[in-house]
Amino acid sequence: MGSDSTGRVTVTDGSWGFFWFLAYIGAAIYFVSVSDGSFWGVILGLLQAIVWPVYVVYNVLVLLGA
Numbered sequence: 001m002g003s004d005s006t007g008r009v010t011v012t013d014g015s016w017g018f019f020w021f022l023a024y025i026g027a028a029i030y031f032v033s034v035s036d037g038s039f040w041g042v043i044l045g046l047l048q049a050i051v052w053p054v055y056v057v058y059n060v061l062v063l064l065g066a
Helices: 014-033 039-050 052-064
Strands: none
Touching: 014 039, 014 052, 039 052
């Protein structure tokens, strides 16, 4: 086996990373704004912003009756 062979890796999903970053920022603003403003409320809002897609999937499954 030749260990001196090289390969090329092309990553083309950079735009999706930017989309998810913007979605996180928007979710963080929303969840922090509806918190009570305390330190732990803000921390909880930031944590909820990380997992907000779980809320969306759960509510869609509830609407579908699954």
